[in-house]
Amino acid sequence: MIALIVDAASWTFLLLGAFLVLVGALGLVRMPDFYTRLHPAGITDSLGADFILTGLILQAGFSLVTVKLFLIGAFLFFTSPTSTHAIANAALVAGLKPRHATIPPRPAEKATQGEESR
Amino acid sequence: MVMDLKDALGLFNYWIVIVLMMTGLYIVVSRGNLVKKIVGLNIFQTSVFLLYISMGKVSGGTAPILTGKPEVFSNPLPHVLILTAIVVGVATTALGLALVVRIKNAYNSIEEDEIQNLDLAAENGVDEPEARQ
Amino acid sequence: MEAAINVALLVFLAGTAFSILRRTTLFSVVMLSGVFSLVSAALLVHLDAVDVAFTEAAVGAGVSTVLMLSTLALTSRHEAPSTRSRAIPLIVVFLTGLALVYGTLDMPRFGDPAAPIHQHVAPRYISATAQEIGMPNIVTAVLASYRGFDTLGEVTVIFTAGIGVLLLLAGTIREPATATKITAMDHHLVLRVVTKVLIGPILLFALYVQFHGDYGPGGGFQAGVIFAAAFIIYALVFGLETASRALPGRAVRVLLALGVLIYGGTGVVSFFFNKNYLDYSVLGATAQAGQHIGILLVEFGVGMTVAAVMVSTYYAFAGQNPPIGDEEW
Numbered sequence: 351m352i353a354l355i356v357d358a359a360s361w362t363f364l365l366l367g368a369f370l371v372l373v374g375a376l377g378l379v380r381m382p383d384f385y386t387r388l389h390p391a392g393i394t395d396s397l398g399a400d401f402i403l404t405g406l407i408l409q410a411g412f413s414l415v416t417v418k419l420f421l422i423g424a425f426l427f428f429t430s431p432t433s434t435h436a437i438a439n440a441a442l443v444a445g446l447k448p449r450h451a452t453i454p455p456r457p458a459e460k461a462t463q464g465e466e467s468r
Numbered sequence: 469m470v471m472d473l474k475d476a477l478g479l480f481n482y483w484i485v486i487v488l489m490m491t492g493l494y495i496v497v498s499r500g501n502l503v504k505k506i507v508g509l510n511i512f513q514t515s516v517f518l519l520y521i522s523m524g525k526v527s528g529g530t531a532p533i534l535t536g537k538p539e540v541f542s543n544p545l546p547h548v549l550i551l552t553a554i555v556v557g558v559a560t561t562a563l564g565l566a567l568v569v570r571i572k573n574a575y576n577s578i579e580e581d582e583i584q585n586l587d588l589a590a591e592n593g594v595d596e597p598e599a600r601q
Numbered sequence: 602m603e604a605a606i607n608v609a610l611l612v613f614l615a616g617t618a619f620s621i622l623r624r625t626t627l628f629s630v631v632m633l634s635g636v637f638s639l640v641s642a643a644l645l646v647h648l649d650a651v652d653v654a655f656t657e658a659a660v661g662a663g664v665s666t667v668l669m670l671s672t673l674a675l676t677s678r679h680e681a682p683s684t685r686s687r688a689i690p691l692i693v694v695f696l697t698g699l700a701l702v703y704g705t706l707d708m709p710r711f712g713d714p715a716a717p718i719h720q721h722v723a724p725r726y727i728s729a730t731a732q733e734i735g736m737p738n739i740v741t742a743v744l745a746s747y748r749g750f751d752t753l754g755e756v757t758v759i760f761t762a763g764i765g766v767l768l769l770l771a772g773t774i775r776e777p778a779t780a781t782k783i784t785a786m787d788h789h790l791v792l793r794v795v796t797k798v799l800i801g802p803i804l805l806f807a808l809y810v811q812f813h814g815d816y817g818p819g820g821g822f823q824a825g826v827i828f829a830a831a832f833i834i835y836a837l838v839f840g841l842e843t844a845s846r847a848l849p850g851r852a853v854r855v856l857l858a859l860g861v862l863i864y865g866g867t868g869v870v871s872f873f874f875n876k877n878y879l880d881y882s883v884l885g886a887t888a889q890a891g892q893h894i895g896i897l898l899v900e901f902g903v904g905m906t907v908a909a910v911m912v913s914t915y916y917a918f919a920g921q922n923p924p925i926g927d928e929e930w
Contacts, residue, residue: 478710498690527712552755559762
């Protein structure tokens with residue numbers, strides 16, 4: 351009985367993760383602006399991948415493979431949002447403006463420091 | 469020469485490898501930008517790796533790691549050859565990119581046509597000091 | 602089902618290669634080549650080549666992309682439109698492709714267990730590894746022991762390429778001490794914190810891959826690249842000067858040569874016991890123990906050289922004049 355529940359749960363997670371990856375890919379193609387495109391791309395890496403990994407963990411049961419999958423999930427949990435942030439930050443610093451928004455002016459002392467650093 | 473679907477599927481890997489190989493070759497031959505040539509060369513290399521590994525695969529086989537249970541393994545020999553080939557490939561790519569950086573320093577361009585024109589101008593005309601930096 | 606995954610991944614690879622052909626913005630070309638490497642790594646896993654996929658992902662999608670981006674920062678960002686005619690290359694490539702397709706019609710079908718490649722040496726390696734070497738990963742056993750000479754040659758090739766890059770770029774590296782003070786990524790707080798958190802696990806993982814290569818996918822090549830990746834990300838986020846204080850260029854050059862020396866030296870030890878070069882059986886109490894110790898040593902040498910080559914290459918590229926500012930991207 352328990353095995354059936356675990357199997358069903360793992361299938362749910364896998365299908366949800368696959369759906370989110372598909373949504374991310376679709377959003378990447380269809381969104382109009384750079385920053386709006388970045389959001390679905392971020393979903394693919396973080397939530398989609400983590401759901402798929404959770405589904406795989408439930409499939410693997412209690413073994414060494416589960417520990418490794420969990421570590422991969424933790425690593426992705428740290429790095430995927432960071433990389434999305436890095437891309438958005440790089441675009442903002444380079445001067446790419448979102449299409450319909452206005453960026454509030456930076457505080458004075460950060461403006462001069464931001465220009466000369468890499 | 470009639471071929472049924474099973475045969476064609478059995479050769480599909482090699483045909484795509486040939487497509488990739490020819491794409492890489494075309495990029496190297498027809499594009500003038502040096503960095504793009506190096507990327508084309510990388511595509512060519514990766515297609516050769518896929519050729520070897522496709523030849524080594526055994527249907528129903530698994531990765532060649534002994535687990536204590538008797539099972540069918542895919543051929544480990546191509547894996548060994550391609551493992552070293554990949555790292556050597558990145559080493560030669562690094563060397564090629566270093567050459568591109570030096571060429572950029574010397575000619576101020578990485579387009580093959582411009583570099584050739586600068587060389588011809590330096591040969592034919594009086595030695596132009598501004599063609600080199 | 603497997604055939605469907607195979608076909609899908611291969612078609613995706615071909616599509617990526619065509620996009621690389623068509624794009625003229627070099628930045629997208631480099632990113633697409635990273636995608637190409639990653640998808641080919643997925644395909645290699647599907648073809649049961651797990652060690653190879655590991656290396657391809659680490660090297661192709663990792664280090665290669667970083668080096669190409671460093672080159673782009675020093676050269677140009679766009680490809681100039683070509684003035685030459687495209688007809689001749691197209692015809693040549695098409696005819697060569699046709700000839701190759703004609704050649705594949707004679708090849709054994711994909712996955713055929715009776716193909717000639719599976720008949721001679723490979724069954725011997727598969728069956729003899731358990732008794733002669735006693736480690737589960739057959740690929741590492743073949744790489745480091747049965748085909749140890751080949752691997753020695755490859756390590757020397759990597760070493761030579763590293764020396765070549767240093768020779769080419771050494772004249773134009775700006776000295777870290779006299780460089781203009783560059784504040785590295787002061788306004789990228791998230792990146793700095795996350796990098797600090799991650800560098801430790803990355804280095805631990807590199808050590809795990811190095812010494813676990815006997816039992817699972819892994820070994821010297823992959824571990825060296827992952828080890829270098831930790832230092833490269835440190836240099837990217839905190840600046841080349843800070844990274845040079847953590848791992849100075851001189852130390853990297855020593856490690857570069859030391860790896861090859863360890864590999865070659867392990868072979869010389871066998872001479873003192875009246876055995877052939879790179880005969881590991883003399884290194885331990887039994888032949889099998891000797892094989893274990895020998896493979897450990899040579900993989901360590903390989904990992905050291907590969908890591909040193911990647912780090913020194915990155916230092917050489919990143920140390921070039923002029924340093925770029927954020928606004929130039």
